[in-house]
Amino acid sequence: MTWYTDPIANDAPIISARVRLARNLKKYPFKQMMTGKEALMIIEETSGAVINDRTAIGVRFKSQDIKQLNETAKKMLIEKHIISHDLLKPELPVGLLLQDDENVSIMINEEDHIRMQTVSAGDNIAASWELANHIDDLIEESVEYAFDKDFGYLTSCPTNTGTGLRASYMIHLPMLEKTGKIKFLIPAINKFGIALRGLHGEGTEPMGSIYQISNQLTLGKSEQEIMQGLQNVTQNIIEKEKMICEKMLEKHRIDLENNVYRAYGILSFGKKISLAEAMNLLSEIRVGFYTGVLCQPKLNKNIYQVMIEIQNGHLQNRIGRKLGEEECEIYRADILREMFN
Amino acid sequence: MKCEKCHINQATVHMQQFINGNKTEIFLCKDCSLQHEMPISFDNIFNGMLESILSKQSESKKNISSGQKGVQCPSCKMTNEGFKSTVKLGCAECYKAFLPEVETILKNIQGSARHEGKFPRKSGASLLYKREVDKLRKMLASAVEHEDFEEAAALRDKIRAIEI
Numbered sequence: 001m002t003w004y005t006d007p008i009a010n011d012a013p014i015i016s017a018r019v020r021l022a023r024n025l026k027k028y029p030f031k032q033m034m035t036g037k038e039a040l041m042i043i044e045e046t047s048g049a050v051i052n053d054r055t056a057i058g059v060r061f062k063s064q065d066i067k068q069l070n071e072t073a074k075k076m077l078i079e080k081h082i083i084s085h086d087l088l089k090p091e092l093p094v095g096l097l098l099q100d101d102e103n104v105s106i107m108i109n110e111e112d113h114i115r116m117q118t119v120s121a122g123d124n125i126a127a128s129w130e131l132a133n134h135i136d137d138l139i140e141e142s143v144e145y146a147f148d149k150d151f152g153y154l155t156s157c158p159t160n161t162g163t164g165l166r167a168s169y170m171i172h173l174p175m176l177e178k179t180g181k182i183k184f185l186i187p188a189i190n191k192f193g194i195a196l197r198g199l200h201g202e203g204t205e206p207m208g209s210i211y212q213i214s215n216q217l218t219l220g221k222s223e224q225e226i227m228q229g230l231q232n233v234t235q236n237i238i239e240k241e242k243m244i245c246e247k248m249l250e251k252h253r254i255d256l257e258n259n260v261y262r263a264y265g266i267l268s269f270g271k272k273i274s275l276a277e278a279m280n281l282l283s284e285i286r287v288g289f290y291t292g293v294l295c296q297p298k299l300n301k302n303i304y305q306v307m308i309e310i311q312n313g314h315l316q317n318r319i320g321r322k323l324g325e326e327e328c329e330i331y332r333a334d335i336l337r338e339m340f341n
Numbered sequence: 342m343k344c345e346k347c348h349i350n351q352a353t354v355h356m357q358q359f360i361n362g363n364k365t366e367i368f369l370c371k372d373c374s375l376q377h378e379m380p381i382s383f384d385n386i387f388n389g390m391l392e393s394i395l396s397k398q399s400e401s402k403k404n405i406s407s408g409q410k411g412v413q414c415p416s417c418k419m420t421n422e423g424f425k426s427t428v429k430l431g432c433a434e435c436y437k438a439f440l441p442e443v444e445t446i447l448k449n450i451q452g453s454a455r456h457e458g459k460f461p462r463k464s465g466a467s468l469l470y471k472r473e474v475d476k477l478r479k480m481l482a483s484a485v486e487h488e489d490f491e492e493a494a495a496l497r498d499k500i501r502a503i504e505i
Contacts, residue, residue, distance in 0.1 A: 024433065026433055028432075029416075029417040029431055029432040030417075030429070030430055030431055030432050030433075030435075031429075032419065032427065032429045032430070032431050033417040033418070033419055033431035033432060133459070136459075137462050140461050140462055140463055140464070141463065144461075144463075144464055145461050145464070146432075146433035147460070147461050147464065147465060147468070148433075148436060148456070149456070149460075149468040149469070149471060149472045150454065150455055150456060150472075151436055151443075151447070151454065151455075151456055152456025152458055152459075153456075154430070154433045154436055155430075156429050156430055157428065157429055157430075158428065158430070158443065158446050158447055158450060158451070159450060159451075161447060161451070162451065162453075162456045162457075162458060163456070163458035163459065165458070178372075178375065179375050179376055180376035193452075217451050217452060217453075218451065219447060219451035219452075219453050219454065219455070219456060219457075220451055220452055220453025220454075220455060220456075220457055221453075221457055221458070222457045222458045222459075223458045223459055225457070226458075252375070255371070
């Protein structure tokens with residue numbers, strides 16, 4: 001099951017757990033100094049190492065030619081967090097290997113030769129790590145990684161050197177956001193080498209109160225210690241979120257109910273809606289479901305999946321043509337009305 | 342009356358605070374009043390964890406040394422200046438070519454310059470072994486220097502056992 005389709009993740013603040021590993025092949029220069037020919041050879045070697053018949057997992061991957069995809073398909077990959085904007089820069093040949101359920105993706109020639117990521121629904125970071133570790137071993141059977149006994153895995157940027165690991169949770173924090181506490185939280189957790197940022201990573205505004213929390217440091221600690229540190233900080237944040245939620249229910253229940261039901265009303269009857277508004281209303285619905293305030297039948301869908309499906313690339317794909325902003329708002333409202341009625 | 346904080350919405354909440362005997366009054370809208378409530382302190386929620394991480398971060402606060410000008414990576418031809426302007430390395434060999442700068446940068450941004458994580462399964466076994474022997478040799482040299490001959494003998498035996 002693809003991580004964002006699992007409705008189990010509707011009932012807790014953590015939506016998904018993600019692991020990203022950065023690796024480079026020893027015999028080729030890094031992105032900064034490589035030629036187009038070398039980039040093509042890296043794509044070929046990495047694809048060959050992953051897509052093979054030796055293991056059960058290898059046959060589940062398909063190679064996608066990013067340059068051949070149309071704009072809508074590229075947008076959809078970004079909206080599903082499968083690729084980064086950087087992969088679409090035209091400088092050098094790039095590659096993408098995608099597992100059939102989309103829970104594992106391998107970007108080739110992004111900032112490093114190999115950027116693999118594994119995602120699972122809910123808070124199971126250990127499952128994501130095990131899978132990434134397994135694929136890492138699988139690739140290493142065919143290639144030699146750039147590795148140093150003191151510095152660990154060598155990466156293009158020193159911010160990833162060592163484990164090359166970025167472990168992260170996608171987390172829904174409506175109460176901390178609404179009460180303005182999140183502003184104090186961000187600098188506090190930075191002290192632990194942990195970063196909290198908006199939905200689409202660095203420098204983006206949070207939408208629908210959804211954040212990414214991840215380790216910043218990759219060297220000097222084992223993978224397990226890094227993930228444990230992330231888990232500890234995240235657990236603390238969730239406790240604060242729940243504490244505020246309980247206080248709101250106790251002291252301002254009618255306001256909380258009012259917000260949830262107004263959101264339900266607009267989503268059920270609106271005729272035009274911007275992405276930011278829809279995301280914020282869906283965030284209220286999520287609150288309504290997990291607090292039990294919303295007495296309507298539960299959506300048999302992961303709310304985060306809805307948040308993905310109402311983004312412009314997905315709307316264009318559904319309608320089958322490029323859409324203007326106003327058209328997107330109308331089709332978005334259509335989908336949401338259908339879902340909530 | 343407008344909210345005294347956002348100056349947009351109508352003030353519907355009247356709040357009074359007593360701090361050190363001084364009374365302050367403020368008129369707020371519903372949204373801004375929520376931000377005033379929920380007095381949860383974020384100063385001490387991560388007690389205990391802070392020390393362990395900060396101690397690592399403060400290990401090195403040196404500035405990036407200017408390094409030798411004109412140094413070039415023999416493998417990819419990245420220059421010292423090129424590395425410093427982009428803070429991106431050109432290849433695996435750059436880590437050796439610009440070793441002093443790399444070490445300083447890693448200590449500054451990562452708080453450490455020593456990998457404690459996974460070793461590659463196939464090619465890493467010999468490196469792991471070499472690292473272990475290097476570590477024991479350093480400990481042996483230190484034991485000899487401190488005339489701790491009992492410890493030195495034990496370390497020598499350990500190194501022999503590994504090398505066999």
